[in-house]
Amino acid sequence: MNCKKKNLNILSFEDEPPYADILINSYQFYTYKNASDFSLPRYFNWNEQYGLTQVTYDGCIYKMTLKIYVHLQKRNMDVKINQFSKEYYIIPNEFISTDQFHQIDLSKTLQDQFYLDFYVNKIEKLIKKFSIGQIKHTYHFQKLLNSYYK
Numbered sequence: 449m450n451c452k453k454k455n456l457n458i459l460s461f462e463d464e465p466p467y468a469d470i471l472i473n474s475y476q477f478y479t480y481k482n483a484s485d486f487s488l489p490r491y492f493n494w495n496e497q498y499g500l501t502q503v504t505y506d507g508c509i510y511k512m513t514l515k516i517y518v519h520l521q522k523r524n525m526d527v528k529i530n531q532f533s534k535e536y537y538i539i540p541n542e543f544i545s546t547d548q549f550h551q552i553d554l555s556k557t558l559q560d561q562f563y564l565d566f567y568v569n570k571i572e573k574l575i576k577k578f579s580i581g582q583i584k585h586t587y588h589f590q591k592l593l594n595s596y597y598k
Contacts, residue, residue, distance in 0.1 A: 464513045468492070468502050472521035473566050475540055491554075492518055495535035524565055541565070 468490075471478045476489045488504040492515070495501075502513045518538070527543045529536045537549040539557050576582060 466515060467517040467519065468515050469519045470521055470523070472523070475566075477538075477540060491540075491557075492538040493535070494538070524569075 468477070469480045471480065477491065478487060478489065488506055490502055490504045493501045493503060498514065500515045500518065502515050502518070504511045504513075523541065525538075525541055525543060528548060529543050529545050533545060535546050537544050537546070539549075539552070544552075
């Protein structure tokens with residue numbers, strides 16, 4: 449895209465849903481198809497003046513949308529902010545301060561990556577589900593249910 453100037457477009461709740469439902473299996477904050485720009489990477493900003501704002505960038509335009517809620521889908525997040533922060537940013541897998549945000553290379557941070565944590569957690573759950581202890585527990589529970597309903 450050939451853009452001479454970066455534009456800013458602020459949208460209200462009428463233009464987008466008031467929430468952001470983040471895909472669980474993606475490193476980036478892609479949303480389900482409930483937003484017109486679901487395939488654009490995004491980050492979030494919270495401050496005392498505006499509250500929660502979603503920011504997407506398509507190469508030319510920064511689009512800011514007010515949000516009431518962001519669902520991070522049980523994502524492991526590193527919290528690197530003070531609990532009394534007046535402003536912070538939410539980038540993939542981190543809550544960071546304004547100072548930290550201005551020091552990162554946003555193009556690399558928002559670049560899609562293989563989301564290893566998601567797949568490790570999935571494999572751990574499968575191993576637990578099919579472990580000998582879990583199978584025994586399920587068998588005994590089923591036996592208990594069968595004896596109760598006879």
